[in-house]
Amino acid sequence: MRPDPLSDPPADPHADPHADPHPDLVFDQLDVHSTDAGVLSRLRAYADAWSLGFHEGGLDDDKHRRWLESTRADDAVLRAVWPRTSRVAGTPAPVGTFTSWQQQVNVGGGRLLPLHMITDVTVAPTHRRRGLLRRLMGEDLAEAADRGLPLAALTVSEGSIYGRYGFGVATRRRRIEVDLTTRFALRDQVEDTGALELATPAEAYPVCRAVFEQVLATTRGMVARPAHHAVHDSGEHDWETGGPDRASRVAVHLDPSGTPDGYVRFRVKDTDGGLVEVRDLQALTPQVHLRLWRFLADLDLTAKARAIAPVEDPLDLALTDPRVVTTTEVRDVLWLRVLDPVAALEARPWSDDATVVLGVDDPLGHAAGTFRVTTEQGRARVEATDETPGVRLGVDTLGALYLGDRSVLTAAAAGRVTGSDVATWAAMADHAGPAPWNTTGF
Secondary structure, three states, X not given: OOOOOOOOOOOOOOOOOOOOOOOOEEEEEEOOOOOOHHHHHHHHHHHHHHHHHOOOOOOOHHHHHHHHHHHHHOOOEEEEEEEOOOOOOOOOOOOEEEEEEEEEEEEEOOEEEEEEEEEEEEEOHHHOOOOHHHHHHHHHXXXXXXXXXXXXXXXXXXXXXXXXXXXXXXXXEEXXXXXXXXXXXXXXXXXXXXXXXXXXXXXXXXXXXXXXXXXXXXXXXXXXXXXXXXHHHOOOOEOOOOEOOXXXXXXXXXXXXXXXXXXXXXXXXXXXXXXXEEEEEEEOOHHHHHHHHHHHHOOOOOOEEEEEEOOOOHHHHHEOOHHHEEEEEEEEOOEEEEOOHHHHHHHOOOOOOEEEEEEEEOOOOOOOEEEEEEEEOOEEEEEEOXXXXXXXXXXXXXXHHHOOOOOHHHHHHOOOEEOOOHHHHHHHHOOOOOOOOOOOOO
């Protein structure tokens, strides 16, 4: 579930700053663990509100139960906005929803940082341009900053909204189509002394979960998976069909010692000569990654695969015919927001040894300030300073650059990084690790 496209009005310079701008609304925080009948009713209305906001319809009893179980497992915070009265509906429905909880993200160099995750952000079309998102986002980020969380993240359905709240695109992905006919041929035969085993999602889930945890620990940009992933990844429930996932299979790769080191979960549809939908592919090494693709190409009665892939995937260069892979879309995935620049910048890896004074502009104030950043042997020391910045950028740009998906020089060419020390900053920050990659949806 992704934050919904929303917009807020410009501030009225003549408005009374002490007046309540929303006298007809109640801003509430729901206890997801409550068993009180009244709270449970409001939780049901909340779930229906965000689901309807994404045009998915109200949740049936089974979907609502699963949503509530996973939301409780994540210990999520639910912020809701309710009309005080309704002349049409018997019970007013929420006109705003905002869910958040804490997870982890790999920031590079094998370091995991706490991550404040945000989802299910909606405002009813009847209540747009009234500042509801500004208030919900402001309160939520302020509480996250007070708890000492260094980073916040979300995924979005509209790209023009969340930059104003300090979020920047930190990871991207491609949608690809791969020709699985005889055109599929690798330049070099993948040397594989391991083995492959086929299983159902339920059988393979414990193994796949263990593999993913290793991928999380070693992959820059990867985000820990929230509770709802378990239901889908295990095949217990398919959100699209509303029942168990009986169509998917999992191929698990085992290294020579019999230890799982990769897997691909897929289903085959009888369309386009046999279409393979790759639902999740994780591998601990490039060799296993290519071996799993070789497995997919060996499936009978198939002609094409559709998958999500990194912007740079070794598969492209490993094929004798690069046109076997067609990119159908490139788009953003993880939007990142820095709340604590000292903790965040000291955690990520660095390239050249140098010092710059960094000025960060933040309209919400959480990351605003001037910081001396000194890097040595891949690590940074960051401290607040009164010195004149040699590099200046907005907090949204800092989020976009943080995981290394974009280069400082590219951002500078776009006018988003300025100052006399941009080249030094680029030498310190760019190419400090592999490009980030995240497959966790939320």
